[in-house]
Amino acid sequence: MDEIALEIAKQCLAGQIKIVSRVVTGIYDRELKSCGLKITQASILVHLLAYGSRSGSALGRSLQMDKSTVSRNIDRMTKNGWVHKTDADNVEITEVGRELIVSARPQWEKAQKTVCSIFGSEGVEAVTLLTDRVKNRNKRK
Amino acid sequence: MDEIALEIAKQCLAGQIKIVSRVVTGIYDRELKSCGLKITQASILVHLLAYGSRSGSALGRSLQMDKSTVSRNIDRMTKNGWVHKTDADNVEITEVGRELIVSARPQWEKAQKTVCSIFGSEGVEAVTLLTDRVKNRNKRK
DNA sequence: GTCTCCATGTTGTATATGCAACATATAAGT
DNA sequence: ACTTATATGTTGCATATACAACATGGAGAC
Numbered sequence: 217m218d219e220i221a222l223e224i225a226k227q228c229l230a231g232q233i234k235i236v237s238r239v240v241t242g243i244y245d246r247e248l249k250s251c252g253l254k255i256t257q258a259s260i261l262v263h264l265l266a267y268g269s270r271s272g273s274a275l276g277r278s279l280q281m282d283k284s285t286v287s288r289n290i291d292r293m294t295k296n297g298w299v300h301k302t303d304a305d306n307v308e309i310t311e312v313g314r315e316l317i318v319s320a321r322p323q324w325e326k327a328q329k330t331v332c333s334i335f336g337s338e339g340v341e342a343v344t345l346l347t348d349r350v351k352n353r354n355k356r357k
Numbered sequence: 358m359d360e361i362a363l364e365i366a367k368q369c370l371a372g373q374i375k376i377v378s379r380v381v382t383g384i385y386d387r388e389l390k391s392c393g394l395k396i397t398q399a400s401i402l403v404h405l406l407a408y409g410s411r412s413g414s415a416l417g418r419s420l421q422m423d424k425s426t427v428s429r430n431i432d433r434m435t436k437n438g439w440v441h442k443t444d445a446d447n448v449e450i451t452e453v454g455r456e457l458i459v460s461a462r463p464q465w466e467k468a469q470k471t472v473c474s475i476f477g478s479e480g481v482e483a484v485t486l487l488t489d490r491v492k493n494r495n496k497r498k
Numbered sequence: 499g500t501c502t503c504c505a506t507g508t509t510g511t512a513t514a515t516g517c518a519a520c521a522t523a524t525a526a527g528t
Numbered sequence: 529a530c531t532t533a534t535a536t537g538t539t540g541c542a543t544a545t546a547c548a549a550c551a552t553g554g555a556g557a558c
Contacts, residue, residue, distance in 0.1 A: 221406035221458075224465065229472045229481065230385040231400040232488040234544095235421045237378040239491045242546075244371040249547090256514065259372040265362035273536055280376045282516050287538060289514075305537085317362075324365065331370045334494045335487065340370065342483030346476065347373040350380045353475045375514095383516075390517090397544065414506055423546050428508060430544075446507085 240331055247327040251320040257293055258324065261309060261317040264299065269308035280350070381472055388468040392461040398434055399465065402450060402458040405440065410449035421491070 225231070244255040253261075263278060264270070270278075276286045290307055293299045298313030309317075332340055366372070385396040394402075404419060405411070411419075417427045431448055434440045439454030450458075473481055 218407060221403050222408075224462075225400070225403045225407045227469070228396075228400065228403070228465070229469060229476070229484055230381050230396045231403075231420075232484050233374070233378050233381050234397070234400070236484075236487045236491050237374050238421045238545075239494075240371050240374050245546080254513070255369075255371045256375070259366075259369065259375070262362050262366045262369070262372075266359060266366045267363075271536075279372075280379045281514095283537065284517080284539080285515050291538095292513075321365075324369070328368070328370060335370070335490050339487055339490050342486050343370055343373050343377075345483050346377045346480055349476050349480050350377050353380075379515075386516080395543070412506075422544095424505095424507065425509080425547080426545050432508095433543075 243330055244324070244327040247323045247330075248320055251316065251323055253316065253320055257289060257298070258317065258320060260289060260293065261298060261313055264307065264309040265314065265317060269302055269306040271306055275307060384471055385465070385468040388464045388471075389461060392457065392464055394457065394461055398430060398439070399458065399461060401430060401434065402439060402454055405448065405450040406455065406458060410443055410447040412447055416448060 241255055244258075248254060248258060259279065260275065263275065267278075272286045272290060273283050275281070275290075276283045279286075281289075290299060293313070294301075296312075297310060298316060299307050299309055302308050335343070382396055385399075389395060389399060400420065401416065404416065408419075413427045413431060414424050416422070416431075417424045420427075422430075431440060434454070435442075437453075438451060439457060440448050440450055443449050476484070
């Protein structure tokens with residue numbers, strides 16, 4: 217079984233992706249720490265800024281996040297005053313949230329640059345490819 | 358800022374990788390659920406089977422996991438009787454753990470196949486590329 | 499031998515994450 | 529109108545994850 221286990225250890229796509237995710241998340245989180253942000257919440261803020269206020273479930277679909285995960289992330293961010301609920305129950309970024317994410321841009325850029333240099337241009341393309349495939353996984357054949 | 362935020366939302370490597378990671382982790386976890394396993398612990402078991410008993414920190418290095426994360430995962434797995442500590446304080450898979458991971462192989466294969474069909478051969482190669490780059494990130498230039 | 503440094507492991511604290519179960523609400527069909 | 533189905537949001541529970549702080553233990557330096 218040792219050799220078979222070795223093959224599985226090397227081939228498991230989830231295992232590999234989780235390793236990559238841990239490393240990359242760490243690079244961004246450590247960089248954003250000085251702003252009091254983590255990459256998950258930064259992503260949500262950027263999303264709200266880019267696409268405007270939306271429902272929690274719409275956010276979940278965009279970010280491929282369970283609705284309960286969205287709900288609790290929004291809770292934390294609401295406590296911080298970064299987002300709030302509109303009349304229509306949409307999640308909306310506040311002025312504080314907007315200023316925070318704008319101020320975090322240099323740190324984001326630095327982390328992005330670090331990861332780019334680790335991945336190389338092929339690696340960056342690889343990420344785009346994977347994201348596309350995942351997002352369109354139900355729209356084929 | 359809207360357009361800039363849009364660019365950032367689309368380009369952020371951490372955001373993209375975390376999306377992929379969430380989707381892929383979910384596919385494996387749902388498949389392994391019938392065995393009472395999740396992909397993180399399955400990865401640890403496979404690692405122990407492939408490389409033999411090792412220290413927690415060695416496991417952390419292989420899986421790019423913080424030592425505290427390893428420690429608590431091993432705790433849970435010890436309670437389940439899947440691993441134990443040797444005299445030399447190494448983590449070792451038990452017979453129960455071995456049988457469990459062997460029995461989980463069909464579910465793993467199914468999840469792997471599902472993700473392969475989403476990624477396509479280019480996607481699978483992309484994952485390998487990213488893993489290599491991440492693991493060798495300090496060994497260049 | 500002693501002291502210092504580094505590797506290792508654990509614990510406190512906090513975020514991130516998902517499933518199941520529940521409550522609501524909205525839409526559609528009859 | 530009533531019913532049913534679907535979408536949405538929250539909460540209980542459990543795992544996964546990392547940083548900071550701490551304790552320990554071994555390896556050299558002297």
